[in-house]
Amino acid sequence: MASIREVAKRAGVAACTVSRVMNGTASVAPETRKKIEYAMRELDYIPNELARGMFRQRAGIVAMLVPSIRHPFFASLADCIENQLFFRGYKLMLCSTSGETEREREYLGFLKSNIVDGIIMAVSSLDREEYAALEKPVVMLDYYVNDSIPLVTADHRMGGKLAAEEFIRNGCRLVLHLCDEEKADRVVSFESHLELERILGEHGIESRRISISWNSPDMEVYTEEARRLLREYPEADGVMAADMVAAAFVNAALESGKKVPGEFCAVAFDGTYAADMNGRELTSVVQPVEKMAEKVVEIMARLLEKQRPKETDVRIPVTLRYGKTT
Amino acid sequence: MASIREVAKRAGVAACTVSRVMNGTASVAPETRKKIEYAMRELDYIPNELARGMFRQRAGIVAMLVPSIRHPFFASLADCIENQLFFRGYKLMLCSTSGETEREREYLGFLKSNIVDGIIMAVSSLDREEYAALEKPVVMLDYYVNDSIPLVTADHRMGGKLAAEEFIRNGCRLVLHLCDEEKADRVVSFESHLELERILGEHGIESRRISISWNSPDMEVYTEEARRLLREYPEADGVMAADMVAAAFVNAALESGKKVPGEFCAVAFDGTYAADMNGRELTSVVQPVEKMAEKVVEIMARLLEKQRPKETDVRIPVTLRYGKTT
Structure with missing residues (x-):
């Protein structure tokens, strides 16, 4: 695989400049940036995923917080969401808070930094302000925060x-x-x-x-x-x-x-x-759960592409299924 | 928050050098590195998690591949593993392959790059060589690869x-x-x-x-x-x-x-x-599942600290629990 030095040479710039473009840490003239990107493509330069994440400002990961992985409802929903995300090129990072407020806060603190692109919240034990302060795409599943954070839930x-x-x-x-x-x-x-x-x-x-x-x-x-x-x-x-x-x-x-x-x-x-x-x-x-997962991921995908979601308060109809207990 | 330029100024080096230390892309004299690290601490410089991950060569995330999140056994095991990882300061990234070989391969391709620190495999539809080539800490749950990849399983x-x-x-x-x-x-x-x-x-x-x-x-x-x-x-x-x-x-x-x-x-x-x-x-x-999770995470933690695991072939005894069907 090509090294960062080879990319720099091909682009006619210093290796440092390539680093800077990848890091997004300093401003680089647009034409220099283009030259570097062109050289990268030409040389099939693949920095590691972390570097690429920084470069594209995208990790390719969406986190989902649930109270328990074992709970049949959250397991089913996470399964569907993982599936939907996968087909859109995102991976799921599933985090379980065990229903504990402090653990939810710790996870969010970790996720707030750039490690994931977006967060799907199936727990909500914190105050509205903490969710509003997340500064990255969030979809809530059971809690209304404010009009700019989409809510998807069953009716x-x-x-x-x-x-x-x-x-x-x-x-x-x-x-x-x-x-x-x-x-x-x-x-x-x-x-x-x-x-x-x-x-x-x-x-x-x-x-x-x-x-x-x-x-x-x-x-x-x-x-x-x-x-x-x-x-x-x-x-x-x-x-x-x-x-x-x-x-x-x-x-x-x-x-x-x-x-x-x-x-x-x-x-x-x-x-x-x-x-x-x-x-x-x-x-x-x-x-x-499948429809909910579809909606959640559709909205998340739009947010990740910096588009406004078409809806921000989605209530999906439920149905009654007859069994042998009524 | 301090910028990379302020760190460079405090350390008396060029911003580029700070970048290089953070990226690990080029060699930097040990004393220069120390100066930069010292300046970072002094200025309470916190690069984003991705950058920190590169810097420390640690993302703080362990991935686990399962065939299905909904399956009660894998859900239970993942729940326990998530818990154990959490207490050691790691987050779980749960990936479901739906039992598909291609999907398993795609996930591993994604994970092989530096996005996670280690991988726990509860699926195994690929060839031994593919697991052996992962080049990062791996613990297998149901498949023997070779003597250097630990295997934890129930008896x-x-x-x-x-x-x-x-x-x-x-x-x-x-x-x-x-x-x-x-x-x-x-x-x-x-x-x-x-x-x-x-x-x-x-x-x-x-x-x-x-x-x-x-x-x-x-x-x-x-x-x-x-x-x-x-x-x-x-x-x-x-x-x-x-x-x-x-x-x-x-x-x-x-x-x-x-x-x-x-x-x-x-x-x-x-x-x-x-x-x-x-x-x-x-x-x-x-x-x-709890003992299995404990063992898996104990071994993974050692691998992540570049230590040899104490055991590499762990079979944990099962028990028979009497119910109403025999």
């Missing part, structure tokens, strides 16, 4: 409505729904819970919000918790929860001798592969 | 033995086991199948190897396939397969009216959270 309000209607159809009287209450005022996804409560309330159906942390998916923990809650609310006849939690409730309800459906209904929220593993597919509100 | 032979013994205890007569036959001669994990066959054979128990691609986990596909295989082998009374596939077999067996266990047994291989979602926890050979 959670619609999800809450579809679930509520299903509980009404099934004649439920007391529906438990599991959420992360700390995030009530922050995240778009919480709208599903508000809408569920609103519609059930209008129909005189009781509902109970139950706070649960779901960042470290563990069936044993979930099942134990489901058993406990079914003892605490023996009259509960419906549950809305993330796939694995909903599966745990179905298992616990069956264990306690309840008929599912009939005496107990479950609507899983997310509808990933985890909602199907039960042998009795869970009725699910399906988040359209 | 799959032991896994096959534990599963075989469990089928024997359960009085099985025909055991199906699902594997990716194309990889029979390549991957360490195939040893579980060979050992299962060997031990069952010694006990006069029949076994059938069935080839399946499991890179895109999809319960619907698996369940359809399980139904078909149970029709094709009506006398089958046991199955060993990856968690989700084993779960699909249990569902299909129950559907067809078989008692599980009793008339049909299942041993899931991996023992991730996916083996628990069934409400009838699957008896599982558990791959110790």
Whole structure:
């Protein structure tokens, strides 16, 4: 491979000047820059990826922050986003915050420097200002920062409505729904819970919000918790929860001798592969991960090309998929 | 923030020389280098991460190639590895090859350049030579390349033995086991199948190897396939397969009216959270993902510090976890 010295010789400049062009650290006359770029192409000079990244001001990497790689929803979404990015010539750097605020901040501090071209945020435990200060293309998945940072999300309000209607159809009287209450005022996804409560309330159906942390998916923990809650609310006849939690409730309800459906209904929220593993597919509100991934990457690609995104607040419709639990 | 010119001025050298030190593109006298480094520290000069990466010859990133982010085993392992790397100050770049050889090659081409410090390979569809040529720290997870590239893996032979013994205890007569036959001669994990066959054979128990691609986990596909295989082998009374596939077999067996266990047994291989979602926890050979992650990252950290790893062929014992399917 050609060296930087050969490039300099061919271009008729000093090696230092080539360095400067590559680094972007100092101004170089446009025609000199052109000469150097021409010489590089002629000699098929390939600096290493880092140098090329600096040269093009592009690393070719987009980061995505998730609360957990293992969580079926984030795993599915990351899988689709990785795929979409790959076809556009970008690589994915997947970072897991374990749901911890400090870890999210540390990752962002690392990413803020020039290591990645853009950041996709599937977590949002920091303040608006910290996201607004990122100074590089950002797409948020569940949190509104400001009008200039695009937000792509499933239509959670619609999800809450579809679930509520299903509980009404099934004649439920007391529906438990599991959420992360700390995030009530922050995240778009919480709208599903508000809408569920609103519609059930209008129909005189009781509902109970139950706070649960779901960042470290563990069936044993979930099942134990489901058993406990079914003892605490023996009259509960419906549950809305993330796939694995909903599966745990179905298992616990069956264990306690309840008929599912009939005496107990479950609507899983997310509808990933985890909602199907039960042998009795869970009725699910399906988040359209492929469409979401497509939209996220389409917007990110435009931002990376310094174009304005066509939309900055995208809510993608969800669907209800019938399983064997309603 | 201080500029490169201020650093040069403070160090009493030309800006070009600072560039050269940062780029490592040309030799600079040691005392000049020291002067520059000192000036940088004094002025709190922070070049962007890319530049720093070049300067330190370290990006702070370790890549991991997996066949699928969604696959419960790889998701669990990646989650643990990310965690371990994070505590050592490294970030994970997770790349999914979708099980495609060309994509694996493209990723490696990208990573070969200086963008990451090391590579953890949980896929291995290329030739040994291609891995040997990577010229940066590599840890393999399921494929022996040569004595200088460390291999960390679960003890799959032991896994096959534990599963075989469990089928024997359960009085099985025909055991199906699902594997990716194309990889029979390549991957360490195939040893579980060979050992299962060997031990069952010694006990006069029949076994059938069935080839399946499991890179895109999809319960619907698996369940359809399980139904078909149970029709094709009506006398089958046991199955060993990856968690989700084993779960699909249990569902299909129950559907067809078989008692599980009793008339049909299942041993899931991996023992991730996916083996628990069934409400009838699957008896599982558990791959110790946390210990594997610890070992992988410990070895990678040593390689990154230019130290020899203490071990280069690590097989971590697996365990049998009893569930409700044997």
